[in-house]
Amino acid sequence: MLRPESLPDHLAERITSHSAARSAATHGEFVLYWMRTAVRAHENPALDVALLAGERLGRPVFIYHALSERYPYASDRHHTFILEGARDVEAECAVRGIGYAFHLERPGHRQPALRLLAERACIVITETMPVPPLDWLTDGLADQAPCPVWSVDTACVVPMPLVEKAHTRAFAFRDDTAAIRRDRLQRAWPEVTPVHPAFVPSALPFAPVQLASADIPALVAQCEIDHGVGPVPHTRGGSRAGYARWEAFKHSGRLARYAAKRNDATIDGVSRMSAYFHYGMVSALRVARECAAMAGDGPEKYLDELLVWRELAYAFCYWHAAPTTIEGIPAWARDTLATHERDHRDVLSWERLARARTGDDLWDATQQSLVRHGELHNNVRMTWGKALPLWSENAEQALERLVDLNHRYALDGRDPASYGGLLWCLGQFDRPFTPPVRVLGTVRPRPTGEHRKRLDLNAYRRRVQRPAWSSAPSVLVVGAGVSGLACARTLADHGFTVTVLEKGRGVGGRLSTRREGDWHFDHGAPLMHFGDARTRRFVESWEHDGYLAALQDAHTGRGAMSTWPKHLAADLPVQTGVQVQRLLREGSQWHAHDQRGQAHLADVLVLAIPAPQAAALLGTDTPVDLATLQQVRMxxxxxxxxxxxxxxxxxxxxxxxxxxxxxxxxxxxxxxxxxxxxxxxxxxxxxxxxxxxxxxxxxxxxxxxxxxxxxxxxxxxxxxxxxxxxxxxxxxxxxxTEQGVDSPCLWSAAQSVGACGDFAMAFPQAASDVERAWLSGVAMAGRILGG
Structure with missing residues (x-):
């Protein structure tokens, strides 16, 4: 019988059995390694457990790696990073002779593959990730699978099961785990050699993606996820990119200067490795050993952050009953926040926060760093987080917003280290500070005004407001209806230069309002319906800020239907009264000639006008990828x-x-x-x-x-x-639209031209043409952001 304690100590101490009473199924065909957060085929304790289990049980090992559309905050940013990392794993497994297959959930590929594979396995091995939804999914599989399910700590030098309790102060965790930490840092990691040939089960319940040749942006575009959060091209996923960044940090002298320079957010003084640690593309164990072998204040401070503060959060989430809720902060913090719940505060909508429109210049700059670059310097992240309670109704909503904004935009979001930092903003791992202040009470304050005094704000803004692209293309959007505005504002929020041309006198298309003296007529689409989860947070914000009014199961513009599209266009360079009559592509640019003979130039062209008009404008030069415009009937x-x-x-x-x-x-x-x-x-x-x-x-x-x-x-x-x-x-x-196309939008990467609008029928949850138009415009932006 295979038990955790029968394996070598360095692996046994990392294992958590989720089905202790179940022994390995002797009839199982293979050992199944369900890869999730250790996206690497080297120095991977979970993979080593799987390989040894296969050796002991006489069964081959198969790695099942999947990416769901349904994980919280699923977006083009996270999807792209994971797929890039998976491409490296596929190559590593081929070299090591380990069977591997990747399952990307998308329309036509939504089979319950994990459950079906687990029914054929003798044991399932995965990684320990003690936060939702992965901990819930692990326990759920253990309840259903006929074989044992083990999770393995692949993230920490001090294995989470050995810590034995949820520490609430860093100094106590540092002291209690010091001996284990010293011992584990001195050990080289023994790699397990596969004893069976590379194995992939017959009759797989899904069609594997061949990542080496895959068009990742095209695959991501097919998925029903948030296309409004674009990839970060300067932070590519994968072990190769991760270790290259680590080596550059070490050898440039920045690691040596880390203790002195780490708090300056205006310079490149930190490693920016957290996304690679989060997804396990880089082994934190290897990095820690290399760092421990170096002398100096810089490596010492880096190790303190990596092995104390980071692992404190992992162990806390592992041992605490509700680590991701308001119950995760100390009682004194909950009490003081509750006492000050009625203090005056300016409650801002989610959209104003997400789009960095609070009016606080420092905070808005930090949020722009998250939106555009998928990261936030740790020193300003604390100030960023401390401000959110001042703009939220209560502590529960503040935590909800901390989690949402961090996890949605940060590439390192959604793991225990993230929760450790977010909960710290509400008092976790800290002590009371007196005298009490407004809203926070005795939770440590960190006002943006005070932080602004010790930061060169102009230098910081120059750093974070630049696009993530080394050379972001200019974009011309023809049409200022909902779809065009959704596309344009998404791109503009990511730092792209966008111009919108509209032939009418105002924006909104069919959502315009016609005024005849004292009379107002919403003569196009006076009522709207929303049903897709991706629009919910926006709709709630538009209601809160007074742009939309709810009418039971419908919405309308408050005061006039045009109120909402005017809000969408508020931050955009929109030129009205401009009718594009001719399109030419010369070299790498589009030339859109209007009725006055003026040419508007851009690298990328988006046609956000009715499909028949778009097809007529493109004429015989329509790219093959946009040919289905001819099929649209309106x-x-x-x-x-x-x-x-x-x-x-x-x-x-x-x-x-x-x-x-x-x-x-x-x-x-x-x-x-x-x-x-x-x-x-x-x-x-x-x-x-x-x-x-x-x-x-x-x-x-x-x-x-x-x-x-x-x-x-x-x-x-x-x-x-x-x-x-x-x-x-x-x-x-x-x-x-009477007959549309089964696509979120149409895009020709070769010619840098796309079309979007309510003709896009690939949104089954959309409740109206207006919502389809919005989602299509965001999807169009996603194709451009994907490169």
Whole structure:
């Protein structure tokens, strides 16, 4: 019977059995190593346990490495980094003769592969990661699998199982683990040699990705994840890139100067290795041994950060019952934060925080570092984190936002070291400080104003506001509807130079508001629905900041439908009244010629206009990747705006839903009573929208003729006693998509041109054309950010 204690001590001390009563299944075909957070095939304790288990059980070892769309904060940034790392693992395994296969979850590839493989295994080995969701997934597999499931500490020099309790102060952890640490730092790591040939099970329950030849940006674009957080090109994933960075840090003299220079966020004084440690692409054990062999204050301080503060957080999460919740901070901190919960604070929306729009110049610069570079210098990270309680409703929301902003943007987010730093901002691993201050009470304060005095803010901003690309391309977006604005603001937030051209007088497209004197008409899309989880945090922010109003299961612009798109365009260089009539690609640039003959130049072109217009503009030069634009079919809509001098009959009140009324006559199929929408004028104004079939049949009629027919019909249908004070009709030639394409957006990397809009049907959770347009615009930005 295979038990942890039967293995060599240096491995046995790292093992946690999640199914202690279960012995290895003698009928199992192979030892399954479920790779997750030790993305390397060298100095990997979990892999060594798997190889020895295979030797003892007489079974081959197979490495199953997977990437789900459903992990928290899944984005192009994390996906790309993991896939780049997996490419190195695939190559390492080929050299060592170890079977390996990578499963990327995406449409058409969402099989329950792990469960099916575990049913065929004699034992499952994985890494210990004591934070959600990986700890939950490990226990869940152990409950279902017919064989034992072991996790192995691959991250710490002092194995987490040996620490035996959750320390709350660094000095106590340092002292209690000193002897173990000294001993383990002196040991070379003995690599286990595979005894079986490379093995991959027959009839795999998934189609493996061949990473050596894979188009990683194209694969990432297929996944249903957050495409609004782009990759970080100066921090490539993988062991080769990680060790290259470590060697440069050692040999440049920066490690020797680490103790003196580590707190200066304006210089390159730290190792920037945390993302590689987080994903286990670099062995922290190897780095620690190399550092321990060097003399000086720099290596000594680096080891203290790596082996005390980092491993303190890992052991705390391993031994604490709820380490990622507010229960993870000390009772004194919870009490003082609760006592000061009613202190005055300016609660900011998630969007203002995420997009670095707080108005605090230092804090906004730190957040820009996260958004653009996927990292935050540790010294300013503490100040960044201490500010969030001042802008949150309570400590619980502050922690939620700390976790969200860090994990969403930081490449090193989502591991115990992250939680250690985030919880420290609320009092963890610390003591009370007096006198108490507003909001934080006796939790140690760290005001941005004080930090600003010891930091060259201009130098720091120059450092973090630069794009992550050595030469970021300029982007021209044609169309200032929701899709174009979503694309443009995502790129601008990442530091790209973006210009938006719009042929209309204002932004928003069908979300525009038409004003006739004192009357307002939302004559395009007066109501919107949102259902995709990726838009939820934005919608909540737009509600909080007064751009959207909720109407039970729908939303509308507050005051006017145009309020929301105007907000989206607020930070962007938008040129209205510019109609692009001709496109030329000369050399590496696009030339968009407008109605005045002016040429607008950019490296990348995005067409965020109705698909038929985009196809016509590209003409015979349409790249093959955008050829499906020709397949898109869109329906027209006539909207007629009417004001009566008498109110609606009382009987209509019960029939109105969000001010909307459905009628059987195709000419007035959908009617919206404008005063029912928040912030609209009280005049008895209506918008009647004709059906697609009727609008198509009347497509070329003059607006005056349509208005003359529809306005009196609406009055009769509503049984309004008064007369028509005002009436006008507007034709939306491309009102909604009838036949779209099964893609988030269309992109030609070879010609640097793309198209996005509500024609993109690859969003099954989207509840409306408007939401599809938003998601498509973000996906378009993701393709550009992916390079």
């Amino acid at each position: 329906a027209p809509c006539w909207s007629t705006m009417v004001v009566f001098d008498a109110p609606r009959p009382v009987r209509l009140t019960e029939q109105l839903r969000h001010g909307e009324l459905r009628l059987s006559d195709a000419r007035v199929a959908r009617c919206i009573w404008q005063p029912a929408l928040p912030g609209r004028p009280t005049a008895d104004a209506w918008v009647a929208q004709s059906s697609a079939d009727w609008s198509r049949a009347q497509l070329e009629r003059p607006p005056e003729e349509v208005c003359a027919e529809v306005a009196p019909l609406l009055r009769a249908q509503l049984e309004i006693a008064g007369t028509v004070l005002h009436a006008a009709s507007h034709r939306w030639r491309y009102a909604r």
